[in-house]
Amino acid sequence: MAYTSPGETRKKIYDFVRDRILGGMPPTTREVQRAFGFRAVQSARQHLEKLVVDGKLAKTGGRSRSYRLPEFGKASPPQLIAMLGRVQAGELTEAMEDPPEYIMVQTRFDGDELFALAVEGESMLHAGILPGDIVIVRRQPTANTGDIVVALVGDEATVKRYRERDGRVELHPENEAFSPIIPREDGAPFSLLGKVIEVRRTVE
Amino acid sequence: MAYTSPGETRKKIYDFVRDRILGGMPPTTREVQRAFGFRAVQSARQHLEKLVVDGKLAKTGGRSRSYRLPEFGKASPPQLIAMLGRVQAGELTEAMEDPPEYIMVQTRFDGDELFALAVEGESMLHAGILPGDIVIVRRQPTANTGDIVVALVGDEATVKRYRERDGRVELHPENEAFSPIIPREDGAPFSLLGKVIEVRRTVE
DNA sequence: TGACATAGCAGACAAATGTCTGTTTTATGG
DNA sequence: CCATAAAACAGACATTTGTCTGCTATGTCA
Incomplete structure (x- = not known):
């Protein structure tokens, strides 16, 4: 040569x-x-x-x-996490699809339990989260004011912004057309599933 | 055994x-x-x-x-793609960071040339693309009306919605505070880099 | 129990692969 | 031009790796 x-x-x-x-x-x-x-x-x-x-x-x-x-x-190893689907009896279950769907993520929080969820509804529109977006969630029982969280309200999993005011938990949408959820007052069973750490959207 | x-x-x-x-x-x-x-x-x-x-x-x-x-x-081979950075002399170059950053994606379009880009500015706010979001782009010289594309206008890479009207190319923001770009009329050198196929946002 | 499919073992060979020592050629800067 | 560093070449060796042929052991089910 x-x-x-x-x-x-x-x-x-x-x-x-x-x-x-x-x-x-x-x-x-x-x-x-x-x-x-x-x-x-x-x-x-x-x-x-x-x-x-x-x-x-x-x-x-x-x-x-x-x-x-x-x-x-140096980067954390890629990790496959499961796509969760509809809510059944108060518990998130794996989506119905026979071949379970996985999503590959690289997170610096190694060892944390992660799952993914498809967003329904437009309640977080102004936070740049659209219907059909995939949110990647780190499972945790608590959150800080300002966090975007996934919570189980009744039978439905909702993505909302978490806020504590006067010792009360409030779940705020980012869309004027929707109203905040105040769990205790509304009386619906409530549990925090985790915190949204990433949002993904496939275009077209 | x-x-x-x-x-x-x-x-x-x-x-x-x-x-x-x-x-x-x-x-x-x-x-x-x-x-x-x-x-x-x-x-x-x-x-x-x-x-x-x-x-x-x-x-x-x-x-x-x-x-x-x-x-x-739809999702199969994991693929590492490079994060591109600022624009220099009309060409997209690798980000300044000495160790170039890579992002792992899974795409059904195997074999296509992909790259990633950090979004600057709020011009695509209403399309759910915020500043700091990472767009994953498939390199292609043409686009269809309605596609979200990355184009080189002058020295700047911009994310806009592509539209052809009366045989003219128009690049539309999704934010009333910004104006459409009509390349030929504006006289700025214009080239289409590719189409946005995914949007990602790391929260917090 | 016996037929049959699957699981597992033995040993081998050619090619692919990482690595080594030493030599020759070329670009570059003083 | 010369010294020096880099680029390229030559040839070789020990492993690794894909692949093959033939064999034995075990689970399953009628």
Whole structure:
């Protein structure tokens, strides 16, 4: 292969490896070699190891396809969480669909119990939460004023903004067309399911 | 290894492989063998190939670490995409942060080029897109009326609703406080970067 | 009990893969 | 031009890995 100016091929190799990692299949040393037409494995290996030393890439071990993007090593591992569905007898159950649906999330709160829920209704419109949005919820029994929470009011799971006033819990919609819920006064069975930590919406 | 009832070990192997795939490092045949204490490679291999036949797993090729999760319905292969940042000289560049950030997405559009972008400004407020939200964009040169798109107008990347009227392209905000952009008339260099396919917001 | 499918074992081979030592060629800056 | 660092090459070795053929052991069910 023709000699290139210092750093030129290195950059291309980095891009190549990065794309492969992003595509889900990190290359082997020899795949890099072939992709760049090197006649020696060491040519590819030298570049790869240099990229590791420079902090551009990380290597998880001496095994095959073990080059990774460095920040991904530090970041919390991806986690599959279940999509919950309708409410039945006061308990959230998994959605009816036969193949249970999972959502992949990466959260810094590792070890917390998470679940996902499809939002119904427009009561949180002004908070940028639309019907059909998926909220990712961290299960917790309490909340702070200002948190967006998922609560079980009667048989229905609702997304609302949590507020404590005069020692009373209030659940506020973010839409003038809806009224706040004050659990004790309304008399409906109430329980806090958790706090919304992420909102997702698939467009079209 | 002790003999187990039919399907029992198979299920455990599936869970093991699934977790490894989700963790970003699909196992080799022999890694499965060791993980389950098989004394023969073939034992692991038989289970793996059976899982492929049953449609529980997929294999992309005869190379190492090539077992994958089959595409089930809409959400399948986890994919890391890069967070793009500010605009420089008419081209979107990777964010300034030295270690570029990545986001994990699962899309039914496999093979498409995706990128992510942090939204600035409140021009799409009424579409439920707030400042700080992350939009995930599929790179494409054209769009249909009604699509939410990311376009390069001058030096700035903007999120707007795309509309064609009388053969003219219009970019509409979803907030009365902002005005539509009509590229040709405004004279600013214009190019369509892609279509927004998902919106994400981390709460708190 | 016996047939049959599944689970598991043994051993092997070719190719793929990570790694190594040493040499040659080229770009670059003084 | 020369010294130096980087780029590329050559050849090799030990493992790892995918794959194969043939065999034994066990659970299931009629």
